[in-house]
Amino acid sequence: MKIKLALSWLIIMSLWVIIGPWLSSQQPDFIHWDAMAQAPDSQFWFGTDVMGRDLYVRTLLGGRLSLLVALVATCMSLLIGVSYGLLSGYLGGRTDRFMMRFLDVLYALPFLFLVILLLVFFGQHMILLFIAIGGYIWLDTARIVRGQTLVLKKQAYVEAAQAMGQSTTRILSLHILPNLRGVVIVYATLTIPQVILIESFISFLGLGVQEPNTSWGTLVSEGVDNLQTAPWSLWIPGAFLSLTLMAFNLLGDGLRDYWDPKRLRPR
Amino acid sequence: MMRLLWQRLLWAIPVLWLVLTITFVLLRVAPGGPFDSERQLTTEAAAQIAAKYQLDQPVLVQYGQYLGQVLQGDLGPSFQYPDQTVNELIAYGLPISATLGVLALLVALMIGLPLGVLSAKRADKPTDFFIGITAVLGISVPNFVIGPLLILAFAVYWPLLPVGGWNGGQINHLVLPVITLALPFIAYITRLFRGALLEELQKPYITTARAKGCSEARILWLHAFKPAMLPVVSFLGPASVGLITGSVVIEQIFGLPGMGRYFVQGALNRDYTLVLGVVLVVALLMLMMNTVADLLYRWLDPRAGEQQ
Numbered sequence: 030m031k032i033k034l035a036l037s038w039l040i041i042m043s044l045w046v047i048i049g050p051w052l053s054s055q056q057p058d059f060i061h062w063d064a065m066a067q068a069p070d071s072q073f074w075f076g077t078d079v080m081g082r083d084l085y086v087r088t089l090l091g092g093r094l095s096l097l098v099a100l101v102a103t104c105m106s107l108l109i110g111v112s113y114g115l116l117s118g119y120l121g122g123r124t125d126r127f128m129m130r131f132l133d134v135l136y137a138l139p140f141l142f143l144v145i146l147l148l149v150f151f152g153q154h155m156i157l158l159f160i161a162i163g164g165y166i167w168l169d170t171a172r173i174v175r176g177q178t179l180v181l182k183k184q185a186y187v188e189a190a191q192a193m194g195q196s197t198t199r200i201l202s203l204h205i206l207p208n209l210r211g212v213v214i215v216y217a218t219l220t221i222p223q224v225i226l227i228e229s230f231i232s233f234l235g236l237g238v239q240e241p242n243t244s245w246g247t248l249v250s251e252g253v254d255n256l257q258t259a260p261w262s263l264w265i266p267g268a269f270l271s272l273t274l275m276a277f278n279l280l281g282d283g284l285r286d287y288w289d290p291k292r293l294r295p296r
Numbered sequence: 297m298m299r300l301l302w303q304r305l306l307w308a309i310p311v312l313w314l315v316l317t318i319t320f321v322l323l324r325v326a327p328g329g330p331f332d333s334e335r336q337l338t339t340e341a342a343a344q345i346a347a348k349y350q351l352d353q354p355v356l357v358q359y360g361q362y363l364g365q366v367l368q369g370d371l372g373p374s375f376q377y378p379d380q381t382v383n384e385l386i387a388y389g390l391p392i393s394a395t396l397g398v399l400a401l402l403v404a405l406m407i408g409l410p411l412g413v414l415s416a417k418r419a420d421k422p423t424d425f426f427i428g429i430t431a432v433l434g435i436s437v438p439n440f441v442i443g444p445l446l447i448l449a450f451a452v453y454w455p456l457l458p459v460g461g462w463n464g465g466q467i468n469h470l471v472l473p474v475i476t477l478a479l480p481f482i483a484y485i486t487r488l489f490r491g492a493l494l495e496e497l498q499k500p501y502i503t504t505a506r507a508k509g510c511s512e513a514r515i516l517w518l519h520a521f522k523p524a525m526l527p528v529v530s531f532l533g534p535a536s537v538g539l540i541t542g543s544v545v546i547e548q549i550f551g552l553p554g555m556g557r558y559f560v561q562g563a564l565n566r567d568y569t570l571v572l573g574v575v576l577v578v579a580l581l582m583l584m585m586n587t588v589a590d591l592l593y594r595w596l597d598p599r600a601g602e603q604q
Contacts, residue, residue, distance in 0.1 A: 137311045149563040150326030267441035275436035
């Protein structure tokens with residue numbers, strides 16, 4: 030039930046975000062001097078902001094960007110996190126201890142503050158945003174993957190493969206990686222909302238996505254500035270953002286219960 | 297217990313040094329200096345200012361001097377506020393941020409724990425379902441959305457509380473920021489405590505207690521409460537990080553003069569010393585909160601210490 034509800038919102042929202050902007054005749058940057066801070070009506074479906082720009086198109090375009098950031102950063106986090114966790118867990122011994130210690134150090138850094146510094150100092154490029162968020166969010170994935178790998182490498186079929194003299198690469202990619210699928214999907218689903226949240230948090234502070242581009246965080250931030258004159262410019266993008274975060278969280282919870290990683294507990 | 301404290305102290309030194317060094321390098325590699333935005337200075341004036349803040353020295357010398365200062369507890373003069381030291385600025389901002397964080401944590405525990413108990417007691421009934429949905433909502437709606445909406449509801453349309461500002465920390469100025477900051481943590485604590493209680497109540501020793509004729513209230517508070525607190529306690533470490541970053545946004549929304557605002561302002565103005573100072577204090581706070589959470593955990597579950 031939870032999964033279905035969450036999936037249907039995500040599908041509807043993604044399609045809407047992709048196709049929606051073409052359904053309206055409005056332009057995202059066009060300034061309607063005669064219609065500033067206009068409440069939602071038949072011409073401006075989500076109203077306009079205080080600069081007279083159509084919020085329907087802007088909200089959907091913002092959604093495109095927020096989702097794009099989420100997808101790219103999540104892929105990055107999976108790539109780094111899974112390979113790090115896999116290696117650490119499989120190699121074990123001193124390598125494992127060293128790699129985990131390194132993770133502990135990274136955990137102790139005030140990362141969000143460093144990300145903010147990075148963005149302030151080196152300009153607010155999209156690519157930097159991807160790298161900054163992706164480089165921070167992989168820590169959890171690495172830990173989980175390591176834990177699962179520790180369990181999997183003790184399984185009889187892996188030991189059999191080792192005894193047969195298969196190469197490490199082959200064992201990792203053929204025997205261990207496929208069995209991590211469930212955990213990785215669950216954690217990817219739970220990483221996406223975190224990334225969206227961080228992106229909008231940074232954009233809210235005015236350090237993330239810049240004009241003429243926009244994201245949900247930027248829109249909410251503009252909405253907060255004009256809270257009293259145009260409350261819809263806050264709650265409409267805010268609702269899109271919150272519903273999407275909620276859908277991903279529900280989906281992740283649902284999938285986790287469904288696959289129940291407790292079946293495989295480390296040691 | 298003492299051994300853990302010593303371990304943590306030894307651990308803190310390299311971490312803090314790393315934080316300081318990374319931030320220092322970031323600041324110096326970044327284009328733009330602290331006095332670029334001001335109107336064009338004459339060469340002599342620029343040299344004078346540079347000498348005052350020791351910017352005319354080689355970077356490595358500056359780094360060494362700064363490190364020495366910090367070891368003596370002096371975070372140096374602020375670039376942006378020429379008459380104040382970073383120590384003074386932080387001494388002003390930190391109590392505000394700390395008040396916010398501590399109150400939010402207390403509120404989260406005071407509301408989250410009872411809700412978790414209620415939810416576990418009524419597991420899979422409408423009450424539980426309703427609390428569960430509300431908790432997902434609380435986790436999902438970002439605080440920079442809920443905060444302004446609360447302002448709109450309780451300060452603009454129905455003017456019960458002030459829109460923002462600190463005003464010496466009067467209680468009515470604190471209500472909205474603290475609630476906004478606490479909401480996601482209420483939700484997390486409710487979910488964690490519900491899950492842990494349900495797991496604990498299924499264990500054999502609870503069945504024994506029931507068989508002996510213990511009242512349900514006694515079972516809950518005397519037997520199950522303490523072990524079920526363990527996941528909540530280990531959540532306190534990450535929660536403190538969330539509280540600190542969350543308060544950056546909260547201070548922005550409600551116009552509170554806390555540390556988070558200094559940080560964002562300082563970064564924008566290339567106020568080297570202020571940014572370094574805030575990052576150091578934040579890292580120190582994070583380490584301290586994690587240590588406190590660990591100590592609490594060991595106190596609740598002495599086995600945790602023996603295993604290592």
